[in-house]
Amino acid sequence: MNRKDIAELAGSVGLGAWTAFGVLSMVVIGHKGAPLFTDEDALSWSVGHRPDVASAFARGLTATGTGVIPYALLILAGLLTGRTTRQRLLATTLAPACLATGQGLRYGVMELISRPRPALSNWAGHASGWSFPSGHTTTAALTAGLVILAISVRAPHGRTPLCLAVGCWGALVGLTRVYLGVHWFTDVVGGWLFAVGWLGVCLCAAAWWLPTWLIADGVDTTRPARKRTRL
Numbered sequence: 349m350n351r352k353d354i355a356e357l358a359g360s361v362g363l364g365a366w367t368a369f370g371v372l373s374m375v376v377i378g379h380k381g382a383p384l385f386t387d388e389d390a391l392s393w394s395v396g397h398r399p400d401v402a403s404a405f406a407r408g409l410t411a412t413g414t415g416v417i418p419y420a421l422l423i424l425a426g427l428l429t430g431r432t433t434r435q436r437l438l439a440t441t442l443a444p445a446c447l448a449t450g451q452g453l454r455y456g457v458m459e460l461i462s463r464p465r466p467a468l469s470n471w472a473g474h475a476s477g478w479s480f481p482s483g484h485t486t487t488a489a490l491t492a493g494l495v496i497l498a499i500s501v502r503a504p505h506g507r508t509p510l511c512l513a514v515g516c517w518g519a520l521v522g523l524t525r526v527y528l529g530v531h532w533f534t535d536v537v538g539g540w541l542f543a544v545g546w547l548g549v550c551l552c553a554a555a556w557w558l559p560t561w562l563i564a565d566g567v568d569t570t571r572p573a574r575k576r577t578r579l
Contacts (some may be wrong), residue, residue: 355555362548369481369541372534373461376480381463387532394527395470406524407473413488413521419444421491425498442554443494447487450546454486457542463535470529482531485522485539492518493547 375384383391411417426439455477463480477483496511503510522539525531 351555355552358548358551358555360548362545362552365541365545365548369538369545372538372541373457373480376463376534376538377461381461381479383532384534387534390526390533391466391470391529394529398472398527403472403528406527409517410473410484410521410524410528412517413484413491413524418447418487418491422447422494425495429498429502439498442550443498446494446546446550447490450490450543450550451483451487453546454481454483454539454542457481458483463532466529466532473524473528473530475525475528475530479531480535481538481542482522482525482535483539484525485531485536486543488518488521489540489543490547493543497551 422443423440426441426443427436430436430439458478458480461480462478465475465479492514495514499507499511499514519540522536526533526536
């Protein structure tokens with residue numbers, strides 16, 4: 349795929365995700381933050397299926413979706429992805445910037461919607477702030493998406509198992525928030541949609557506006573290669 353095709357695909361996926369997120373947000377606002385769809389069923393099931401080992405595992409996994417761990421993963425992925433110093437510097441700058449701006453934007457949306465969390469009596473983990481969209485879910489999904497992108501660039505062959513593992517991590521972090529009783533399931537769905545939308549925006553912008561000389565391996569790809577002349 350050329351850069352135009354990548355930009356158009358990323359933009360289309362991002363627009364679709366943003367549209368779905370907007371609809372879900374309007375439903376949440378319209379119901380004044382009350383549980384929606386399967387929210388109560390998912391919470392009830394989680395509260396009723398919490399053996400100590402599973403709860404401890406969920407708390408450990410959910411902790412990887414916040415703080416320094418996502419940024420460390422992005423920096424490591426950037427260092428491994430780049431083949432030149434310039435590419436490594438670019439990757440380790442842009443990926444954390446995408447995550448940080450996404451987190452900031454999500455926080456603003458969360459404050460604007462101000463959805464209450466499930467009752468404190470259901471909690472089996474730490475949480476703070478409003479509920480929608482889930483912060484851990486958004487951060488983990490953004491991180492997973494960026495790492496998968498890095499893997500796809502660095503290892504185009506044989507990447508499927510590793511990409512699946514990273515994707516499962518990103519999804520499971522979100523599900524632990526429901527399992528621990530600190531978020532409604534629709535908060536997690538909102539976090540996934542928000543992350544996909546923001547990733548689409550960032551990838552579309554990078555494909556359109558990053559100059560070729562900045563991402564190429566020291567080769568001017570804007571000029572056609574010269575044909576060799578046989579003697």
